[in-house]
Amino acid sequence: MTASTIELAVTASDRRIARYAAAAIALSVAEAALPSPLPGVKPGLANIVVLIVLERHGVREAVWVSLLRVFATSLLIGQFLAPGFFLSLAGALASLLALAVASRLPRRWFGAVTMSVLAAFAHLAGQLLLARLWLVPHDGLFYLVPVLGLSALVFGIVNGLIAARLMELSS
Amino acid sequence: MKRWLSLLKTGDWLIVLLSAAAVGFSFPLLWTRGQAERAVIRLDGRIVAEYPLTEARKFAVQGPLGETVIEIQPGRARVLADPGRHQYCVKQGWLTRPNAIALCAPNHVSLTLTGGEPSHDSLNY
Incomplete structure (x- = not known):
């Protein structure tokens, strides 16, 4: 076998990101198969992975995992560059921003549930903003806010609890 | 737990x-946006009565066929009785949304709810 002329240095961090991203992609592909009562109401299980990465390895790696997840999942389910992909990307970017800010809160009082709930609401806000500006340029869209907000709250708490429990088990 | x-x-x-x-x-x-606030009753297109939807009352209008009775309750209104043959406006039941309208055409009477932001009516989308 000819030796490759290009040698890419793979760091431990790269391997870690790839491994976590794979888990996140698996969760969100599995989730895409679940029927949803209303567009936008989804558990967002991949965020459990992002929360764990954020807690253990910091914001930079969480951003990598989250964005790799968005791109790879959309390719896998055939949604790349479709409206759903952009909504997903807008939500992911908004929730990463929220996580970057929230991760500066004192850890003694604010745990994974805080991160998860804030990220869930930011995700909702990012998606709604893009949808309002681009897909549904009408204020009627905001009639969905109470229902979507309730779902963000419930799934935010549940995902945060699962992330906290997983970290407790493995520490 | x-x-x-x-x-x-x-x-x-x-x-x-x-x-x-x-x-x-x-x-x-x-x-709660777009809650109906007032009931407007018209005969031949002219307003004969206008009441806020805050207290219960009944109101009768004399049309060419006879008496059309409108019933108002807090937040809603309906045509209680009408001499028209088909009874469409009576069967429509309670109106609750702004711009909802019940037409008792044979007797030339209409009941309209107003309030909230002006939008489409229930006849014309």
């Missing part, structure tokens, strides 16, 4: 409660 609850820190409770309150308030804030 207790094991799960122990995962919540003080600040987590605070964030959860604040978010729950925000979601709770978003329901009345975003879902």
Whole structure:
């Protein structure tokens, strides 16, 4: 076998990101198969992975995992560059921003549930903003806010609890 | 259950409660827009009576066929009785949305709700 002329240095961090991203992609592909009562109401299980990465390895790696997840999942389910992909990307970017800010809160009082709930609401806000500006340029869209907000709250708490429990088990 | 609850820190409770309150308030804030406020009763297109939808009352209009009775209750109104043959406006039941309209055409009477933001009526989308 000819030796490759290009040698890419793979760091431990790269391997870690790839491994976590794979888990996140698996969760969100599995989730895409679940029927949803209303567009936008989804558990967002991949965020459990992002929360764990954020807690253990910091914001930079969480951003990598989250964005790799968005791109790879959309390719896998055939949604790349479709409206759903952009909504997903807008939500992911908004929730990463929220996580970057929230991760500066004192850890003694604010745990994974805080991160998860804030990220869930930011995700909702990012998606709604893009949808309002681009897909549904009408204020009627905001009639969905109470229902979507309730779902963000419930799934935010549940995902945060699962992330906290997983970290407790493995520490 | 207790094991799960122990995962919540003080600040987590605070964030959860604040978010729950925000979601709770978003329901009345975003879902009560466009509530009907007044009932307008017309005969041959001229307004014969206009009442706020705050207290219960009944009102009778004399049309060419006879008496059309309108019933108003807090937040809603309906045509209680009409001499028309098909009874369409009576069967329509309670009107609750702004711009909803019940037409008793044979007797030349109409009942319209107004209020909230002006939007489409129930006949014309």
